[in-house]
Amino acid sequence: MNLAAIILVLAIVAADQFTKFFVNSAVMPHESIPVINGVFHITLVHNTGMAFGLFKGRVSILIIFAIITMLAIVALSMKSRTGFTLAKLGLYLMFAG
DSSP: OOHHHHHHHHHHHHHHHHHHHHHHHHSOTTOEEEEETTTEEEEOOOOSSSGGGTTTTOHHHHHHHHHHHHHHHHHHHHHOOSSSOHHHHHHHHHHHO
8 A cells, every 4th residue: 555545544544433433422322313304314323243233242253354354455455556546446445444
């Protein structure tokens, strides 16, 4: 990863953490706040697993999976010798998320 990619990833992580902090402090669990009425609502739900609650409460498996995924994303990013592409942007977004 180059410096621009690192800055992008850090900015995405910061924005993600800010929105999580804001929602956790402003919304009660299972409360829904309409952003665009009938189209987009923010609802606070805590998930201790990965997507759709897989491996719920199995923190060690989630950490191992996250490390392997991050290493794979870095390897794919470094393998490509082209400049900044949409594919690399997708990798950076996955890395930050």
